[in-house]
Amino acid sequence: MSLLVAILGLGLLILVHEAGHFFASLAVGLRPRRFYIGFPPALVRVRRRGIEYGIGAIPLGGFVSIPGMHRPVPHDVERRFSRAVEEAPLLRVPTERLRAAVESEDGPAALAALGDLEQALRERELSPAAEVPATKGLTELRDAYGPDAYWKAPTWKRLVAIFAGPAANVVLTVVVFAYLFTMVGGEPSRTIAAVTEGSPAAAAGLRPGDRVVAVDGEPVSGVELGERILASEGRPLRLTVVRDGEELALVVRPVRTEGGYRIGILREGVGLPLPEAAWRAVEVTGIVSREIVFSLGRLAGGEGREDVASPIGITRVSSDAVEEGVESYLWVLGVISLSLALLNLLPLLPLDGGHILFTLIEGARGRLVRREVYERVSVVGIALVLLLFVIGLSNDIGRLS
Numbered sequence: 001m002s003l004l005v006a007i008l009g010l011g012l013l014i015l016v017h018e019a020g021h022f023f024a025s026l027a028v029g030l031r032p033r034r035f036y037i038g039f040p041p042a043l044v045r046v047r048r049r050g051i052e053y054g055i056g057a058i059p060l061g062g063f064v065s066i067p068g069m070h071r072p073v074p075h076d077v078e079r080r081f082s083r084a085v086e087e088a089p090l091l092r093v094p095t096e097r098l099r100a101a102v103e104s105e106d107g108p109a110a111l112a113a114l115g116d117l118e119q120a121l122r123e124r125e126l127s128p129a130a131e132v133p134a135t136k137g138l139t140e141l142r143d144a145y146g147p148d149a150y151w152k153a154p155t156w157k158r159l160v161a162i163f164a165g166p167a168a169n170v171v172l173t174v175v176v177f178a179y180l181f182t183m184v185g186g187e188p189s190r191t192i193a194a195v196t197e198g199s200p201a202a203a204a205g206l207r208p209g210d211r212v213v214a215v216d217g218e219p220v221s222g223v224e225l226g227e228r229i230l231a232s233e234g235r236p237l238r239l240t241v242v243r244d245g246e247e248l249a250l251v252v253r254p255v256r257t258e259g260g261y262r263i264g265i266l267r268e269g270v271g272l273p274l275p276e277a278a279w280r281a282v283e284v285t286g287i288v289s290r291e292i293v294f295s296l297g298r299l300a301g302g303e304g305r306e307d308v309a310s311p312i313g314i315t316r317v318s319s320d321a322v323e324e325g326v327e328s329y330l331w332v333l334g335v336i337s338l339s340l341a342l343l344n345l346l347p348l349l350p351l352d353g354g355h356i357l358f359t360l361i362e363g364a365r366g367r368l369v370r371r372e373v374y375e376r377v378s379v380v381g382i383a384l385v386l387l388l389f390v391i392g393l394s395n396d397i398g399r400l401s
Helices: 002-029 073-085 089-103 107-122 126-142 155-183 202-204 222-230 274-300 309-323 325-346 352-365 372-401
Strands: 033-048 053-067 187-195 211-215 238-242 246-251 254-257 261-264 266-270
Touching: 002 033, 002 053, 002 107, 002 155, 002 309, 002 325, 073 089, 073 126, 089 107, 107 126, 126 202, 155 274, 155 325, 155 352, 187 202, 202 246, 222 261, 246 352, 274 325, 309 325, 352 372
Parallel strands: none
Antiparallel strands: 033 053, 187 211, 187 266, 211 238, 238 246, 254 261
């Protein structure tokens, strides 16, 4: 069960990411064509106002299809209609007209040629191997020359549509952290949640559920209790503990650790008011983001290879967190959501960060980058992402071993 929850949680993070793209694209007028929960084949699908909504059979996240991500090139025509031309040579003439219009970057002529080619395709009997790509080609090219095509949109609209995916994951992280701070992750209380075996607290007789109300006869708050232990310099402390309604006096001698003087207890947290919890969540998100970025920087410098994990390792960590409790799982889910956002913001195609970088370049130049440049840079980006996956997978196999 914990494994299933972990897998569904990762799927939820991907779905949130794609939902960010979807709603932002709608908001700026780049109307998506499809929005799916899960991946095809479709179990259920319905079309509303030109958008196909569906539930896929593979319950791992989702996807959104934004029309016209790139300006069409002649190769698009060849790729989609070559099989149809082989089966029906009479289609060669309208196909060549379409190809010439695409090559000359004449949008109106390309749309007119698309209409002629579509009519010619209706009059021919084609095999599924030829008909399916031809039908997709008609849809893709019509979308690419439509008024809401991504490549034709102003720079700011393209940036909003792409950046919204990672932003949705960051927002989810802040919301999850804020919820945890309102429930259990705020200031430490005076109530002991766990006692480390063999620790000074265990030797003194402290138990989970005990509530420490005073140190050396002076009443303390949860924060003050921790401060008194840290400042003890190893001298014995007399703790007044409430257990089952009765007060007990226990003496404990803190020991020095790397983090200062400790007695070996974990304490329950006290929830914060919502405004304070929200601000604390933003702070923690910033701290964790900085550590993730530093980790990626160390990896680029040849260090930190052992810290990389594949989806298998991430799922295993999530599954372990599920078994530890809801709070532990939500902390892990928030960190993974933030990691997904930052990974997608790397300036590599086909990641969101790569599209953001190229959009900024095109906005500064005042003209589009050639399609072949996109494709070559994407090959490099895919290779680097696959390299990270292989490194993470080898680490996960080593950990499992």
